[in-house]
Amino acid sequence: MNGSAPQLQAPASDEIEVSLLGPGFGECIVVHLGQGDWMIVDSCIDLNSNTPAALAYLDRLGVDPAKAVRLIVATHWHDDHVRGLAKVVEASKSAAFAITGAFQVKDFRLLLAPWLANHTELDCKGLGEIAKLIAISKQRNRSPIPASENKMLWERHAGIPAQIRSLSPSDPAVAACIARLSKMDPGAFSRRLPMIEENHASVVLSVEVGSRRMLLGGDLECRSDRSFGWLAIVDTQKDSGSLKHHVFKIPHHGSLNGHHEEVWSDLLHPNPHSALTPVVTGKTQLPATRDKDRILALTDHAYLTAMPRKGKFRYPRDRVVEKTMQEVARQLWTIPHLQGHVCIRGKHGDDPSTWIVTCHGAAMHLSQMPDS
C-alpha cells in the first residue's frame, strides 16, 4: 500500500501497543489489544501514501484490517480527527463503529438530507466523511454505537481479558448537544460542521488489557461545571472505584483547556507514558511552550508526534556540518518531516515502566520540542 516503506514487526500476541500517528494536522490512534485484536481511534492521512494513516500502518505490520480490527471510534467530528475515516471503516469489515452519543446517525440523516441533495462530490472533511459513513452503515444495516459515560463498547473474555469503555460524553453534554442540534437550520451550513459539536462532546476511552489500562483523551476539554467534560469523568470514575491508567493520550493537543490536575492525580498512575499530537491551524499552534512545560512537570515520559509548526529545522552554523546536513537533508526531504509516530509497546504482564517507547519520523520526546 505504501510503496518502499520497510515492513515493521507486528506486536506479539501477549504484547499491548498504543501507536499515536500524527502529521502537523491530524490524529489517529492504533491499539493492539493483545491476541491479534486491534482498535482504531480517529483518522488522519499518511503523507507518504496518501491513504488513512491507520491502514498504512497496519499494512506495514502485515495486519489485515478486515479480519483484525474489532472496533473503530470517532471521538468527534473536527477535521483533524476524521480525514479518511470512511475508508478505515470500509476496510475494517468486521469492526464495530462507535461515535459520540451526542449525535445519532438518524439525527445526521435528517440534518444532512438537504445538503446531500445539493452535493454529489463529497470531500474528505467533516460532512463528506459523515455522509460516506451513513452510506456504509446503511449498506451494512448496522447503526454506529453511541458512546457515552461509562459504556462498554467491546469486551473479550477468552485468553487475556480485555475491555474498552467510553467515559464521555456525559449525559448533560449529550442533552446540550441534542438541544443545540434541534435549533439548527440544515440549509445554512456548507461543507463542514464547525459549530455543531464542541469538544465537550468528545469521546474519552478507557482501555483495559489484563491488568494494564490506557486512557485515550480525545479532544475533551474542562468546564467549571462538573457535570461536563473532564471533571464529570473524574467524579464518575471516583464513585465507581475505577483503577488508574498507565498510558495517557493527552487530550486536545496539550491545550490548557483540556488540562486538569485532578485528571493526573485521580485517573493516572504517577509518571505515565504519555503522547500527544500537535495541531497547526491559522492562529493556533499546539502544544505551546507553556503546555510543554506543564506536561513535563507531570511526567518524564511524554512524547510528541511532530513539531507544532511548519518550516525547516534550524541546523548549527558550521560549514562542514552544514554541507553534510545539506547532503543528508536531500534524503531526509523525501520523508515528510511533519509526520511522526509514537509507539508504546510492552507485554501485558510486565510493569509498564519497562515498556518500550519508539519514535518514528518526526516524533520526539516532548523535551526536544523547541520553545516557540
Ligand SMILES: [Zn+2]
Ligand atoms: Zn484535535
